[in-house]
Amino acid sequence: xxxxxxxSEKPGHPPxxxxxxxxxxxxxxxAFLLPKLQSMKESNPHLKLLDVxxxxxxxxxxxxxxxxxxxxxxxxxxxxxxxxxxAVAEEAGVQNIEFQQxxxxxxxxxxxxxxxxxxxxxxxxIGNPWDALREMLxxxxxxGIVAAREGDYETECVWPESxxxxxxxxxxxxxxxxxxxxxxxxRQLVSWALKAGxxxxxxxxxxxxxxxxxxxxxxxxxxxxCDQLRGGARLREKAVKFGLGTEIDFEEMIQAWKEWAxxxxxxxxxxxxxxxxxx
Amino acid sequence: xxxxxxxSEKPGHPPxxxxxxxxxxxxxxxAFLLPKLQSMKESNPHLKLLDVxxxxxxxxxxxxxxxxxxxxxxxxxxxxxxxxxxAVAEEAGVQNIEFQQxxxxxxxxxxxxxxxxxxxxxxxxIGNPWDALREMLxxxxxxGIVAAREGDYETECVWPESxxxxxxxxxxxxxxxxxxxxxxxxRQLVSWALKAGxxxxxxxxxxxxxxxxxxxxxxxxxxxxCDQLRGGARLREKAVKFGLGTEIDFEEMIQAWKEWAxxxxxxxxxxxxxxxxxx
Numbered sequence: 001x002x003x004x005x006x007x008s009e010k011p012g013h014p015p016x017x018x019x020x021x022x023x024x025x026x027x028x029x030x031a032f033l034l035p036k037l038q039s040m041k042e043s044n045p046h047l048k049l050l051d052v053x054x055x056x057x058x059x060x061x062x063x064x065x066x067x068x069x070x071x072x073x074x075x076x077x078x079x080x081x082x083x084x085x086x087a088v089a090e091e092a093g094v095q096n097i098e099f100q101q102x103x104x105x106x107x108x109x110x111x112x113x114x115x116x117x118x119x120x121x122x123x124x125x126i127g128n129p130w131d132a133l134r135e136m137l138x139x140x141x142x143x144g145i146v147a148a149r150e151g152d153y154e155t156e157c158v159w160p161e162s163x164x165x166x167x168x169x170x171x172x173x174x175x176x177x178x179x180x181x182x183x184x185x186x187r188q189l190v191s192w193a194l195k196a197g198x199x200x201x202x203x204x205x206x207x208x209x210x211x212x213x214x215x216x217x218x219x220x221x222x223x224x225x226c227d228q229l230r231g232g233a234r235l236r237e238k239a240v241k242f243g244l245g246t247e248i249d250f251e252e253m254i255q256a257w258k259e260w261a262x263x264x265x266x267x268x269x270x271x272x273x274x275x276x277x278x279x
Numbered sequence: 280x281x282x283x284x285x286x287s288e289k290p291g292h293p294p295x296x297x298x299x300x301x302x303x304x305x306x307x308x309x310a311f312l313l314p315k316l317q318s319m320k321e322s323n324p325h326l327k328l329l330d331v332x333x334x335x336x337x338x339x340x341x342x343x344x345x346x347x348x349x350x351x352x353x354x355x356x357x358x359x360x361x362x363x364x365x366a367v368a369e370e371a372g373v374q375n376i377e378f379q380q381x382x383x384x385x386x387x388x389x390x391x392x393x394x395x396x397x398x399x400x401x402x403x404x405i406g407n408p409w410d411a412l413r414e415m416l417x418x419x420x421x422x423g424i425v426a427a428r429e430g431d432y433e434t435e436c437v438w439p440e441s442x443x444x445x446x447x448x449x450x451x452x453x454x455x456x457x458x459x460x461x462x463x464x465x466r467q468l469v470s471w472a473l474k475a476g477x478x479x480x481x482x483x484x485x486x487x488x489x490x491x492x493x494x495x496x497x498x499x500x501x502x503x504x505c506d507q508l509r510g511g512a513r514l515r516e517k518a519v520k521f522g523l524g525t526e527i528d529f530e531e532m533i534q535a536w537k538e539w540a541x542x543x544x545x546x547x548x549x550x551x552x553x554x555x556x557x558x
């Protein structure tokens with residue numbers, strides 16, 4: 001079953017939480033796709049691109065800027081996030097974009113509709129990622145590209161270390177698994193693509209990193225995570241339900257993230273897997 | 280105490296093992312430094328660059344090509360590797376390079392000799408990396424750069440998973456720790472630089488990845504690791520000495536790596552930390 005993304009992508013989400021997702025752009029979250037996008041655009045400026053699990057739409061909007069003569073559709077399973085995505089598009093002044101509700105398991109489009117079908121941090125949260133990839137392939141034109149970038153949460157490394165931050169890591173991995181997701185998604189993408197029916201020769205695999213380490217990055221991350229620990233995105237409620245944390249744990253983790261953000265030598269980094277599938 | 284690198288960088292090392300290190304170039308192992316190198320070269324084509332722990336010299340040689348009017352010195356604590364490094368330089372036809380024996384803790388150069396002082400996968404293996412960074416800073420000119428790239432071995436992710444490959448990971452981390460090294464080096468670089476006496480504002484931190492996933496990359500990695508498991512680089516001898524593995528374990532791990540290399544969906548990836556320190 002498809003899960004809601006355990007994120008803050010809802011109306012009324014506190015700003016600190018939203019800012020954690022809204023820093024995402026095509027440039028920082030889909031760099032592996034951009035050379036291919038560029039070469040495809042040169043032969044066809046009117047590319048149709050689908051961003052699945054678009055959330056607040058910041059990646060979708062940056063795609064729409066990269067293909068001004070093309071068209072972008074962002075879908076998200078959570079209809080409540082769509083007004084925020086539309087607002088992001090309006091603020092950016094882009095016209096060649098629209099957002100609609102849709103599940104990655106059953107995309108509301110005919111076969112072979114898009115030149116490029118993309119998702120970011122979606123497969124990591126769902127139970128049958130190979131079915132999702134098969135559906136993404138269905139709506140992609142022959143000769144088109146399906147692209148996915150997913151974190152490998154087990155590679156997350158945080159410095160300085162503390163027992164509270166380690167506890168937080170385990171809490172998040174536990175929530176992901178309890179929700180049907182796969183904390184080691186990044187390393188499994190090729191395996192999932194093969195299970196979706198493609199040949200290995202159709203798949204290009206790469207890896208990249210996401211990190212937080214400058215004072216402003218540390219503040220953004222710390223505030224976003226503390227916000228979740230205070231109850232945003234129902235994290236606290238779910239954690240207690242699954243027996244993954246106590247009220248005391250949450251307060252200690254909040255303190256630990258606040259301390260972490262103040263450390264000159266602090267960083268958090270994680271590896272992401274990336275696949276380009278040539279249909 | 281400084282440790283020999285647990286590598287194959289010795290005369291008589293089997294080719295498979297050597298090939299694991301000799302694929303390293305400035306482009307794939309020092310990409311984070313190259314924009315800075317380029318801008319420094321524009322104002323001074325006669326840059327002096329020191330590569331500490333140069334091993335087989337493949338990175339040093341690619342640096343020497345990038346600064347044809349500059350000069351590169353590669354040092355390694357292990358004098359036995361120097362002939363191989365010189366052979367690599369001769370094969371590449373570069374003249375502006377030399378290799379000599381030297382310890383990262385006591386570099387055989389006066390203060391402020393080099394414009395750029397670099398090391399790759401050295402600090403991860405030694406007991407007092409902050410002292411090594413302080414020594415690298417000593418031989419670097421004011422206005423020059425000290426750069427280091429070190430793996431974070433605890434972020435290594437291997438797919439498909441198996442108990443034998445997990446055992447191998449623990450064996451390698453155990454050997455690194457037993458030898459005085461730090462498997463989580465990548466995430467600690469800023470902390471070590473601060474301990475070496477620099478200000479946080481002098482340090483630029485980044486992260487990148489190393490991965491093996493194409494058929495030829497998988498074969499190179501698998502053969503190199505199997506070679507070590509058969510006794511190369513004294514891995515087997517050291518592992519038994521530290522109680523980190525039995526003879527049966529080694530044979531099982533060799534089989535597991537051979538199987539891994541044959542898997543279409545196999546990959547191994549790891550995160551690296553990178554620092555540029557402005558002196």
